[in-house]
Amino acid sequence: MNAIVISCGTELVTGQCVDTNSAWLSTRLTAVGVHVVGHVTVGDDAARLSAAIRRALDEAELVIITGGLGPTPDDLTREAIAEAIHEPLQENAEALSQIRGFFERWQRPMPESNRRQAMTPRGCEVIANSRGTAPGILYRKDHRRLYxxxxxPAELKAMFDSALAPMLDELSGGSRIESARLPCFGISEARLGDVLADLMRPGRNPAVGTTASQAILSIRVLAHGSSQAEARRLLDNDVAEIRRRVGEPIFGEGEDTLEGVVGALLRARGETISVAESCTGGLLAKRLTDIPGSSDYFLQGYITYSNASKMDLLGVPQALLTEHGAVSEAVARAMAAGCRERAGTDYAIAITGIAGPTGGSPPSHPVGLVYIALAHSGGVEVVRHLLGEHLTRDEVRDRACKVALNMLRLQLVARSGGPP
Amino acid sequence: MNAIVISCGTELVTGQCVDTNSAWLSTRLTAVGVHVVGHVTVGDDAARLSAAIRRALDEAELVIITGGLGPTPDDLTREAIAEAIHEPLQENAEALSQIRGFFERWQRPMPESNRRQAMTPRGCEVIANSRGTAPGILYRKDHRRLYxxxxxPAELKAMFDSALAPMLDELSGGSRIESARLPCFGISEARLGDVLADLMRPGRNPAVGTTASQAILSIRVLAHGSSQAEARRLLDNDVAEIRRRVGEPIFGEGEDTLEGVVGALLRARGETISVAESCTGGLLAKRLTDIPGSSDYFLQGYITYSNASKMDLLGVPQALLTEHGAVSEAVARAMAAGCRERAGTDYAIAITGIAGPTGGSPPSHPVGLVYIALAHSGGVEVVRHLLGEHLTRDEVRDRACKVALNMLRLQLVARSGGPP
Structure with a gap:
């Protein structure tokens, strides 16, 4: 089944809002085997919307429109559907009763303007809205459906789950789709492509693909089966094979993040972490404390932006700073050791580097040069990375934190007896 | 001038990525008076992309395609343009030399696969890419342009600024549009609406509107004039009037951020700042150090997540923690005072609160309760905020940092003799 998603709103075509609904719908549609062939966005313009609807109904069996069902004069989806399907708008008694019911539950009087929301093109069905006043509309013609x-977003998602999901499950019938995402860090996309080449060949089932975003690579697996059990079996086989081939760079599954995985490992081991940050300026601590309950293992952090603070707070000797400079292996090592000792934690991470855009002095100290140190009971490991002068300040700081979290992850995995 | 933005990528139509490029482009196009009539998204499918291009060229004078210019076989924009305009693909010597140049600057060998990126439809122009290997393509036919x-995103934005922005400025010619954004914090949208009601009436020139995003309100002014000078004069009049009416909540203009404005004020005054964070866990320091050159005024920070660290690092008396709890006015005050003294900075900010989703104990200590203290030469100010139990953890932390930055801003503005 082919689908087209149409988003409607002047705030979208002028760029004041980013359309996240289309991606959300597409994820859900793709997961049940619907082939989303396109997204279309138009402003609050009944003629353009109507033309987009007609064209979409020609090209796809399933068309979903989001937006334009509100009570104000710039909400034109009802009119546009009526025009596209050549039916008049009529007040729908069921829709009106749903709208009245919403205001009664909310214990507020219904403004007259909301009555507009009960207008629907003749012959269309009304879909209940559990979270707001706008009823949805369903138009069926032969095997085509327009929703x-x-x-x-909250109303859209609730209505999709109540009205479309059961229909899609039914339509997908015997044939089932199961999918997985395996996030990786510390391997190149080219290397992944080599290792997984035979699994990634076009037309294979399961389909295996890779995408990269902010230095995190995702291996995506999509398995079709004649039953859910078959799809799941195919998926599980591929996931196991991919894990075997790729190994340690795979740090989790689904929506797992490096900070989430590191947090779970620390919690499981009953261990603690502290950080000492120079160029990342608090970002690493922020990431670690993004996780609810992180106070169980994250105790404290030092943001030592100045040389004086590296000496005062972490005990870095002045001689090291003078001899090697603040961005050096020796200083990263001393920062991590000082942090671990003073915070009294099992692990400590230190980051010092040049985030840019200024402050670099190539070739020895370009923007993007970072030293990352991890202190633990076995000593201090330090890595030097040239993250690349083409990266922005935000990107350098992001990458440095990811490298640091991954170093800690690998240490925790090794101490826990290797990958699960 | 009408425009259509086409985004290309299977990761978009399957919902794996949200398309932010279309909104970014639309903002820039709208700002110079281009009327964006639609966005279209298609997967990596040369036939569908080619059909979308043909249709867009029929409907709009300006068509911008993003994506599909990479070196791998699923990058099909070059082929789709060639098909849509009925021209063969040829290796473009200028494009090849740009790609070779990129790898030379990066000091890496050029993989053979990147050679594909030099293929362009006959008769098209090549646009230099300062941030990556993919050259852009420009096709002109009569008064229509396809880019x-x-x-x-980083490559797209750099290329737009270098290649499209000057052309759009030129094309917008006689009739001119000038726009401004005045960002505000610490005032409600309803209050802004009251204060600016007469300026915001529909049809007025300049058009004045407000939008809210993550607790920052933006007043947007869009002035049309028969010349750039007239548009600028209308805009400047409105901006001055709005500044006079709204006053202190307006913290800057254009893309100014609270951390940027605070940084500029600190730099201008030659003063320094340190921070002590509990529930925000490094986010405030991260924001302050997002600004290039912030090491001139940001010296150090303490992330005191545990009670022990509040005592050890900031000298908060144990008795205060026992008597009032970590989330209290007394502890926030002691954190800020201890931070300022130990860091030796002119100002110090402390934040302690309950970010959630767990850890709240309503009604006295609900999720979203934060105490924010600002220490300076005149003493310590503390505010208590109930940010709202409906906020997510990320939102509570974001809002707490914004309140803190705004407190510092108002203190700096007062010391500098009031708003400019």
Missing amino acids: ALPGV | ALPGV
């Missing part, structure tokens, strides 16, 4: 859903 | 730009 109009609200643009407010 | 193909890279999908990587």
Whole structure:
């Protein structure tokens, strides 16, 4: 089944809002085997929206419109559908009763303007909205279906789950799809491509692909089966094979993050962490404490931006700073050791580097040069990375934190007896 | 001038990535008076992309494609343009030399696969890419223009600024649009609406509107004039009037951020700042050090997540923690005072609170309760905020940092003799 998603709103075509609904819908549609062939966005313009609807109904069996169902005059989806399917708008008694019911539950009087939301093209069905006033609309013609859903994400998602998901499950019938994502860090996309070449060949089932975003690579596996059990078996086989071939760079599954995985490992081991940050300026601590409950293992952090603070807070000897400079292996090592000792934690991470855009002095000290040190009971490991002068300040800081979290992850995995 | 933005990528139509490029481009196009009539997204499918290009060229004078210019076989924008405009693909010597140049600067060998990126449809122009290997493509036919730009946001933005922005400025010619954004913090949108009601009435020139995002309100002003000078004069009049009416909540203009404005004020005054963070876990320091050159005024920070670290690093008396709890006015005050003294800075900010989702104990200590203290030469100010139990952990931490930065801003502005 082919699908097209149409988003409606002037705030989208002027760029004031980013359209996240289309991606959300596409994820859900793709997961049940629907082939989303395109997204279309138009402003609050009934003629353009109507033309987009007609064209989409020609090209796809399933068309989903989001937005334009509100009570104000710039909400034109009802009119556009009516025009596209050549039916008049009529007040729908069921829709009106749903809208009245919403205001009764909310214990507020219904403004007259909300009555507009009960207008639907003749012959269309109404879909209940559990989270707001705008009823959805369903138009069926032969094997084609057009759904109009609200643009407010919470209302859209609730209505999709109640009205579309069961229909899609039914339509997908025997044939089932199961999918997985394996996030990786510390391996290049080219290397992944080599290792997984035979699994990634076009047309194979399961389909295996890789995508990269902010230095995190994702291996995505999509398995089709004649039953859910078959799809799951195919998926599990591939996931196991991929884990075997790629090994340690795979740090989790699904929506796992490096900070989440590191946090779970620390919690499981009952161990603690502290950080000492120079160029990342708090970002590493922020990431670690993004995780609810991180106070169980994250105790404290030092942001030592100045040389004086590296000496005062971490006990880095002045001689080291003078001899090697603040961005050096020796200083990273002393920062991590000082941090671990003073914070009294099992692990300590230190980062010092040149985030840019200024402050670099190539070739020895370009922007993107970072030293990352991990102190633990066995000593202090230090790595030097040239993250690349083409990266922005934000990117240098992001990458440095990811390298640091991954060093800690590998140490924790090794101490826990290797990957699960 | 009408424009259509086409985004290309299977990761978009399957929902694995949210398309932010279209919104970014639309903001820039709208700002110079281009009317964006639609966005279209298609997967890595040369036939569908080619059909979308043909249709867009029929409907709009300006068509911008993002994505599909990479070196791998699923990058099909070059082929789709060639098909849409009925011209063969040829290796473009200028494009090849740009790609070779990129690898030379990066000091890496050029993989053979990158040679594909030098293929362009006959008669098209090549656009230099300062941030990556993919050259852009420009096709002109009569008064219509088709631009193909890279999908990587940093490359897209750099190429837009270098190649499209000057052309758009030129094309917008006689009738001119000038726009401004005044970002505000610490005032409600309803209050802004009251204060600016007469300026915001529909149809007025300049158009004045407000939008809210992550607790930052933006007042946007868009002035049309028969000349750039007239548009600028209308804009400047409105901006001055709005500044007069709204006053201190306006913290800057354009893309100014609270951390950027605070940094500029500190730099201008030659003063320094340190921070002590509990629930924000490094986010405030991260924001302050997002600004290049912030090492001139940001010296150090303490992330005191545990009670022990509040005592050890900041000298908070154990008795205060026992009597009032870590999330209290007394502890926030002691954290800020201890931070300022130990760091030896002119100002120090301390934040302690309950970021959630767990850890709240309503009604006295709900999720979203934060105490923020600012220490300076005149003493320590503390504010208590109930940020709201409906906020996520990320939102509580974000809002707490913004309140803190705004407190510092108002203190710096007062010491500098009031708003400019």
